[in-house]
Amino acid sequence: MLKIQEIRELIKLIDQSSIDEFTYENEGAKLLLKKSAPEAVISHSVQAAAEAPSHAAAQAPQAPSAPQQDQAKHEEVQQSETKQDENLVKITSPMVGTFYAASSPETGNYVEIGSKVKNDSVVCIVEAMKLFNEIEAETKGEIVEILAENGQLVEYGQPLFLVKPE
Template identity: 85%
Template sequence: MLKIQEIRELIKLIDQSSIDEFTYENEGAKLLLKKSAPEAVYSHAAPAAAEAPVQQAAPVQAAQQSAGQEAPKAEEKPAAESVQDENLVKITSPMVGTFYAASSPETGNYVELGSKVKNDTVVCIVEAMKLFNEIEAETKGEIVEILAENGQLVEYGQPLFLVKPE
């Protein structure tokens, strides 16, 4: 039977490869790993993020109004930004690890604001368990926002960059 660490390593290897589906059977146990198309991940990520702040904002405003407090005007601004973000593509972290904008402190960042990227353009590195994984844009466009700080711990699925598609 596979250990959790071995399964995690298999997930990383498959994620970095061109394999779409992997099946492993041993001693009656079966492990099936499938990749979803990157386009589907990106097209669904923006609307879900846009809906979340709106759903959370309403109870906060209602609670403040019932307590006799005026709702802050700042709540309206993220909703306007969320509408704008729907046209942007998010490049997300495929794993938990440490975000690095460059391959070493002496070299320049892979991308900056305004950088043009293609599907195979490396945009950053995510280091996990002493393995440095190059993250590719997987979309074509222009970097309009960098959402992670150099050396920051990032989660699986966390947005790292916003790209204006071409």
């Protein structure tokens, strides 16, 4: 099977080419890359459908029951969080799979909030098709938020960590 770096390179090459779909099969493993918009996407419809209800619920609008003062305060907090988020770097999942914060239940997590990371620091594992892929930070800084839970299914491109760059 392809290594994570090889998959990333394939995604970049397909993104820059006129190819709309790419399929790779080897020893029973199959990798399908499709362009849906301006970028390449790894397509797994079964897992995408499983994530859709929770994603839709998270985007559901809130009932307008709070007084106007509370709403204005809430909007100010959201704006300040957005400005803060603009300075943060997202570490995203390079594939669809299961997120693991540690290499085994007996060992500690690779990183915690406040951990310093370098470009080659392993921050988690994403299991895909029985292969455990170590995900590297690819940035230098401090972990300020962990966005995925241990054992959670993650999608391609889904943010896993927020890093304050140094």
